[in-house]
Amino acid sequence: MNVNQPAMPAHAIELRDVVKVYGSGPAGVRALDGVSLTVAPGEFVAISGPSASGKSTLLHLAGGLDGPTSGTVAVGGEDLARLRPAELARVRRRQVGYVFQRYNLVASLTAVENVMLPLEFGGMPTRQARGAAVAAIERVGISQPFDRFPDDLSGGERQRVAIARAIAGERDAILADEPTGALDTITGDLVIELLAELASAGTSVVLVTHEPRFATWADRVVFMRDGRIVDESVPAAPPSPPAEPPVQVMTS
Amino acid sequence: MYGYQLRSAFEAYMGGAWPLNIGQVYTTLERLERDGLVAITRPGDGDGETGPSAPGGGGREHKYYAITRAGRDALRDWFEATAGDEPPPRDELLAKVLLALAGGREHALAVVTRQRTALTAALQARRRALRSAPASVGAGVAPASVSRAGTGGAGAGSPGGRGAGPRDNGLASLAPMLVADALVARAEADLRWLDVCEARLAQSAAHVGNGITPSDDEGER
Numbered sequence: 366m367n368v369n370q371p372a373m374p375a376h377a378i379e380l381r382d383v384v385k386v387y388g389s390g391p392a393g394v395r396a397l398d399g400v401s402l403t404v405a406p407g408e409f410v411a412i413s414g415p416s417a418s419g420k421s422t423l424l425h426l427a428g429g430l431d432g433p434t435s436g437t438v439a440v441g442g443e444d445l446a447r448l449r450p451a452e453l454a455r456v457r458r459r460q461v462g463y464v465f466q467r468y469n470l471v472a473s474l475t476a477v478e479n480v481m482l483p484l485e486f487g488g489m490p491t492r493q494a495r496g497a498a499v500a501a502i503e504r505v506g507i508s509q510p511f512d513r514f515p516d517d518l519s520g521g522e523r524q525r526v527a528i529a530r531a532i533a534g535e536r537d538a539i540l541a542d543e544p545t546g547a548l549d550t551i552t553g554d555l556v557i558e559l560l561a562e563l564a565s566a567g568t569s570v571v572l573v574t575h576e577p578r579f580a581t582w583a584d585r586v587v588f589m590r591d592g593r594i595v596d597e598s599v600p601a602a603p604p605s606p607p608a609e610p611p612v613q614v615m616t617s
Numbered sequence: 618m619y620g621y622q623l624r625s626a627f628e629a630y631m632g633g634a635w636p637l638n639i640g641q642v643y644t645t646l647e648r649l650e651r652d653g654l655v656a657i658t659r660p661g662d663g664d665g666e667t668g669p670s671a672p673g674g675g676g677r678e679h680k681y682y683a684i685t686r687a688g689r690d691a692l693r694d695w696f697e698a699t700a701g702d703e704p705p706p707r708d709e710l711l712a713k714v715l716l717a718l719a720g721g722r723e724h725a726l727a728v729v730t731r732q733r734t735a736l737t738a739a740l741q742a743r744r745r746a747l748r749s750a751p752a753s754v755g756a757g758v759a760p761a762s763v764s765r766a767g768t769g770g771a772g773a774g775s776p777g778g779r780g781a782g783p784r785d786n787g788l789a790s791l792a793p794m795l796v797a798d799a800l801v802a803r804a805e806a807d808l809r810w811l812d813v814c815e816a817r818l819a820q821s822a823a824h825v826g827n828g829i830t831p832s833d834d835e836g837e838r
Contacts, residue, residue: 413737415812415815415816415819558748561748575812577737577740577805577808577809577812578801578805580737581737581740581741581743581744582741582744583741584741586734586737586741588730588733588734590726590730590815590819591819595730596730596731596733596734597734598734598735598737598738598741599738599741600738600741600742600744600745601735601738601739601741601742602742
């Protein structure tokens with residue numbers, strides 16, 4: 366990691382006045398139209414909205430996969446526009462992890478090897494990468510053996526391996542784009558619960574989903590429409606306590 | 618089985634989500650008896666089962682009922698019937714969104730957005746409550762009645778009547794969880810519907826064509 370980087374930036378991810386236009390002139394499509402969003406370390410933010418509302422574009426920009434037309438995007442306190450290509454690649458590989466609907470696992474590699482892949486691409490020695498990969502796989506609750514191939518794993522396990530790949534090597538943030546899209550409800554719940562646990566343990570999570578069920582696991586739900594954030598929701602005050610006085614609790 | 622036992626059994630089966638008024642249980646039993654669907658097996662003339670705790674039973678002896686052949690047939694018909702064409706839903710959320718259409722697209726979108734945010738916030742809070750107290754599934758999700766049933770002493774939902782509640786086949790503990798799931802699923806359905814409203818509003822031109830749209834919207838396209 367960059368030694369110049371502050372030990373604990375206030376925001377894991379920060380987008381300020383971001384505009385993203387695809388194409389140019391009158392035919393240009395304004396995918397993002399002045400979006401500002403900050404994600405704190407360990408915060409779990411869900412982005413919800415109809416298709417073409419800009420949510421996937423926002424995720425791409427947050428991970429440095431694409432640059433804004435105007436406005437700034439910072440990851441771990443670093444303005445991505447100011448980074449040299451090699452530094453940007455480092456941010457993408459070492460600080461942010463991605464999870465996609467289709468898992469994107471390499472079929473000819475075992476679970477562990479899939480998780481090791483980006484670490485080795487990032488320059489980590491094989492032995493160290495294996496250790497980090499095993500630690501990540503254990504963390505997402507995959508049972509032994511870890512050298513099974515993707516075809517031998519269930520859908521839920523594949524997505525867990527994909528999440529292990531996203532968190533391996535102590536990354537600051539996970540960006541997940543419809544990670545439950547190919548899973549049934551119960552398995553999807555378990556995957557989102559895992560993301561929530563990772564957030565509780567300090568990893569920032571940005572989840573793009575159009576499923577209200579999964580969005581409600583987040584600390585904050587951001588609603589997008591036509592390239593803008595139209596509203597956001599944080600948990601309501603807890604539901605009013607049951608009719609019984611607390612005495613019930615104390616005597617039981 | 619007498620009325621109070623019946624109530625306890627029903628409430629246990631319902632995972633505490635459907636508390637019954639004991640008076641209603643007695644009047645319903647009387648009606649069923651009148652219609653021949655249940656029969657009195659012991660008229661309440663001293664069976665030694667009188668419990669001082671049985672409200673509604675007061676100090677009188679319990680009247681025991683059993684289901685009749687006709688009752689069993691009626692029960693089976695009810696079980697086998699599936700929900701057919703239902704009338705359109707009539708609830709407050711629907712009414713608010715439909716009324717909001719009169720104010721134009723932006724107004725309707727604002728109403729949809731506000732309702733959705735509030736509903737999402739409530740569901741987030743429920744999820745949070747569930748995560749922090751996974752042991753008590755009903756907590757924070759189910760209405761107050763759930764915990765009332767769970768703590769209602771000898772009567773509701775438990776020990777009091779062996780054989781009065783769900784059979785102990787290991788599935789009984791699922792009931793409160795399924796009740797919680799139902800509440801969450803309904804809120805999710807509302808959220809999904811609000812998403813659809815938003816998408817339709819976004820697609821639609823300014824006039825929504827419901828006849829009560831203000832005329833200033835009519836001229837736009």
